[in-house]
Amino acid sequence: GAGVSQSPSNKVTEKGKDVELRCDPISGHTALYWYRQSLGQGLEFLIYFQGNSAPDKSGLPSDRFSAERTGGSVSTLTIQRTQQEDSAVYLCASSNTATGAEAFFGQGTRLTVV
């Protein structure tokens, strides 16, 4: 596609439910990043996929968080048993490391846990 696409744009869920957030990167981009951002804060790194390498999961805050990237393209971030502190904007970016790795962001998913 023309840009990074994230869905849904907004998600309201009840505490304890599982949620899945989707990221469609720019076609051909080898690297994909997930971040989250709480109101008024900076970007908090979650996970980084780079080609066929093992993902860098060092930013995942707990074992309730997981992510996968199927076929080197679409990625899904799953949060199990959501808590109120999971409320944030979840941002996805992609880049092509073969051409310098300029990263482009999606519009984000605003997650609210009630």
Next chain:
Amino acid sequence: GIQVEQSPPDLILQEGANSTLRCNFSDSVNNLQWFHQNPWGQLINLFYIPSGTKQNGRLSATTVATERYSLLYISSSQTTDSGVYFCAVGDSNYQLIWGAGTKLIIKP
């Protein structure tokens, strides 16, 4: 790992003023980008500038890789320039390392 520091953390200016935002990084980097996060949360690419100087309208940026810093210049500020400006650098694995941002408020 690489450390990225941005200054100043906050900046309040009158419309029409010029400003310089700085990004220091602690080691050699593969790339460097400047982003503007607008009040609606969207991250907008301003410059991809691992070295050298680029200009885009009222904005320009310079990266001196050998001295490990980059500068973002905003001239004739407009209220729409308000928001947070982030610097991000790529490490040897192209993992992005982020500064904490500069919050810019342009008053009419």
